[in-house]
Amino acid sequence: MAGAEDPAVHQLRSLLALSEELHFGRAAARLYLTQPALSQQIRTLERRLGVQLFTRTSRRVQLTPLGRSLLPLVRNVVGAADELRDAARHSAAGADGLVLRIGLTDCAATLAATRTVVAALTTLHPGLEVDFQVLDLVEQPLALALGRIDAAFVYGPVAAGLHAEPLTVEPRVVCLSASDPLARRPTLRLADLADRSMVGLAPAVSVAERRFWGMDPRPDGTPVRYTDHHVIRVESLLSAVSLDGAIAFLPAVAAELFPRPDLRYRPVADLAPCTFSVVWPERRRENPNVAVLADVCRRLRERGELPPGTIRGPDEPAAPFGTGREEHAAHAVALPSR
Incomplete structure (x- = not known):
């Protein structure tokens, strides 16, 4: 069949990962593949496209000029596939059956700001299912980029292409x-x-x-x-x-x-100091799952209901929680660990 030679989305994801790592071992680890499996995917993709995407030696991996020029288009295709999957999931679930997938590190799961957002999500949107994925520093940005999660709680700098809603700032x-x-x-x-x-x-x-x-x-x-x-x-x-x-x-x-x-x-x-934020891809801002999260974050901010350390405007009142952590913990939603 003619379609049998079309590039597969998972092969395009492999291309993106290898283009960022320029190392088969690290790219394979990011994708939860073995190194031979990743090599085979790249060879198959090159054969189907009829072009060489990488030059390989025993010491280094580099994108060819043509491979580099194709990256923006590849990102668009992978992004469109993610959006198609998200839209299908939302249509199947219905408005009262949303599934919001959030990535967070093991330490972020215990923070007062995280628990405040989660408690508000379940209170304001009782039909919402929140699926937590506990990820490490490498897995989390990859999961965002590949559409495996809708949003993530992060400390520190925010990568290009992500929208950040700052929650707290601390030393x-x-x-x-x-x-x-x-x-x-x-x-x-x-x-x-x-x-x-x-x-x-x-x-x-x-x-x-x-x-x-x-x-x-x-x-x-x-x-x-x-x-x-x-x-x-x-x-x-x-x-x-x-x-x-x-x-x-x-x-x-x-x-x-x-x-x-x-x-x-x-x-x-x-x-x-460092800032603790919830982030999501700019291109998925219209995703209904993300819209729910953005709405909750805005409400918490407007009502001053985020814990101490919340980023506030100079004229905004402080959050009315005293020391804060114990009160938030009292009505926190339990987060699973992986």
């Missing part, structure tokens, strides 16, 4: 080994940490995120050194700090979420 702290002499100080400055290595994040984590969490470059131009770790989960990062004497910058709430006798969390006076 960052440094996480050190309890045996580090600097851990005895109540407060630190970036200059105090100049000779400490940062825990390395996986190369598949975006450059913007790696630079943000490494505070790289430093304001005074001090070069930043990284360990050889390629972490994508908080647990691995904390172990690297404890066992290898490295440091990591984290949201201040990490001290509450991950108390350990072998670690210390200290404020850093000149370290910029």
Whole structure:
């Protein structure tokens, strides 16, 4: 059949992943494929299109000029397929049977802001089913890009093409080994940490995120050194700090979420804060699932019902929750872990 030679959407997704990673092993891991399976998909796609998309040597993978020129069209095709699937799901479910898929990291599931949004979703839209997917730093942006989730809760910088609804802003702290002499100080400055290595994040984590969490470059131009770790989960990062004497910058709430006798969390006076947001792809703004989430976030903001640390305009009243965390936890919706 003539259609048998048409490119398949899953092959186009493989092209996008490999174009971003330029490494078969990392791209295969992102797609939950084996490396030989990914190689076969790329070869099949090249055969069906009749063009070479990548040049490969034993040391590197590169897009060909033609492969690079096709990327915008490939993204449009994959995006259209995602929107078609979303529209079909919505039509099948009906207006009272929406399924909102939200990605979040393991630590984000316990935050007051997350639970406030979830509680409001279930209260204002009782017919809404919320499907949570606990993802790591690499899986979450990929799931958004591929349409596996509708939105995500994220800390830090927001990638191009995503709309962000800021929920809270909070200081960052440094996480050190309890045996580090600097851990005895109540407060630190970036200059105090100049000779400490940062825990390395996986190369598949975006450059913007790696630079943000490494505070790289430093304001005074001090070069930043990284360990050889390629972490994508908080647990691995904390172990690297404890066992290898490295440091990591984290949201201040990490001290509450991950108390350990072998670690210390200290404020850093000149370290910029971080923003916790819910994000979704700009091109899916009209998706009914996303519209529900956007409406809830706006209502919470307008009513001042987000927890302490909420980003407010200068004339907006503070959220009426005192210390906040306990009150929100009392009516929080339980989030599953994977």
